[in-house]
Amino acid sequence: MIEIRALREHDNRASFRSGDPDLDRFFQQFAGQNQFRHHLGVTYVAVDDQDTLGFVTVAAAHVEIDELPAAVRRKLPHYPLPVLRLARLAIDQSAQGQGLGLQLLRFVLRLALQMAGDYGCAGVIVDAKPDAVAFYAKYGFLAVQPVEGGSDARPAPTPMFLSIRAIRAAMGAPLKKR
Ligand SMILES: CC(C)(COP(=O)(O)OP(=O)(O)OC[C@H]1O[C@@H](n2cnc3c(N)ncnc32)[C@H](O)[C@@H]1OP(=O)(O)O)[C@@H](O)C(=O)NCCC(=O)NCCS
Numbered sequence: 059m060i061e062i063r064a065l066r067e068h069d070n071r072a073s074f075r076s077g078d079p080d081l082d083r084f085f086q087q088f089a090g091q092n093q094f095r096h097h098l099g100v101t102y103v104a105v106d107d108q109d110t111l112g113f114v115t116v117a118a119a120h121v122e123i124d125e126l127p128a129a130v131r132r133k134l135p136h137y138p139l140p141v142l143r144l145a146r147l148a149i150d151q152s153a154q155g156q157g158l159g160l161q162l163l164r165f166v167l168r169l170a171l172q173m174a175g176d177y178g179c180a181g182v183i184v185d186a187k188p189d190a191v192a193f194y195a196k197y198g199f200l201a202v203q204p205v206e207g208g209s210d211a212r213p214a215p216t217p218m219f220l221s222i223r224a225i226r227a228a229m230g231a232p233l234k235k236r
Contacts, residue, residue, distance in 0.1 A: 060111065060158070062165050065101040067094055074110050076148035078187070084146055085113055099145055102165060104158055112149040114162040116169060119143035121183060121219075127200035130221045134180065141219075142170040144184040163197060167225045174222050181222045185215035194218045198228065 071086045089101040092115075099117030103110050120138040123131050144166050149159050166182060173179040186194050191201070199218035 060104050060106050060161075062102055062104050062162065065089060065093060065103050065113070069103060069105075069110060071110060074113075074148075075151050077151050077154075078148060081146055081148040084115075085148065089113065089115060089146075099143075101146075102162070104149075104153075104162060109152075110150065111153040112158045112162055113146070114144065114166055115146040116166055117143045117145055118173070119183065121180075125183075125202060125217065126180075126219055127202050129200060130181070130219065130223075139180040140173075140178045141180050141183045142166070142173055144182055147184075147190075159193065160197075164229070167220070167229055170222060170225055171229060179222055181225065182220045184218050186218050187215055188213050191216050191218070194220075198224050 067090060071089070074082055074085055076082055085101070092098040093100055099115050101113050101115040104112040119141050121141050122138060123134050123136055126134070126139075144163075147159065147162060147166075149162075170179050170182045182199075184194055184199065186199070195201075195218070197220070199220045202217040202219055
């Protein structure tokens with residue numbers, strides 16, 4: 059049985075292999091200190107009885123309106139907008155192609171709905187690696203024209219956005235009422 063929960067300090071991360079060395083290095087060396095020491099983001103892991111099968115890292119962030127796809131800019135104000143950043147997502151090679159990536163993505167969309175109800179969230183933003191653009195597009199993420207001075211990562215990632223309205227429609231969940 060697979061459980062999705064926040065990373066714990068003593069979780070074994072050494073044997074995780076997604077096929078992307080940068081993502082594996084992040085998970086093994088930086089996810090813990092970012093979460094437990096610096097509080098910069100939270101990593102959620104999908105675990106079975108003994109192994110970590112996947113992880114997703116999220117952080118609160120903000121974007122300017124011109125960092126959003128033109129189709130969702132309408133009516134939004136011109137000050138920094140709160141969003142949830144999906145910073146990293148990876149599935150161990152042994153578990154890829156079995157629906158776990160989608161399960162972690164849906165988990166993040168639920169976090170965004172929770173954030174929207176608690177303190178505001180315009181949507182989820184992700185810097186998609188070239189190989190993963192089609193994965194996010196499949197679930198309605200729209201590509202954003204990169205603004206100058208963007209990421210130095212090579213190959214350049216594609217910033218993509220899914221609005222909270224689209225998330226509500228997809229998840230069929232009303233915003234939490236107080
Ligand atoms: C990309 C990744 C997260 C997808 O996770 P996964 O568990 O393998 O994917 P799932 O089994 O949940 O797939 C869900 C759907 O997305 C599709 N899909 C999966 N990976 C895809 C990709 N790279 N491009 C397009 N579609 C993809 C699947 O075919 C499936 O569609 P279906 O339901 O119509 O069959 C995973 O393969 C991975 O970790 N890859 C290496 C690291 C990486 O690229 N991370 C993303 C960085 S931004």
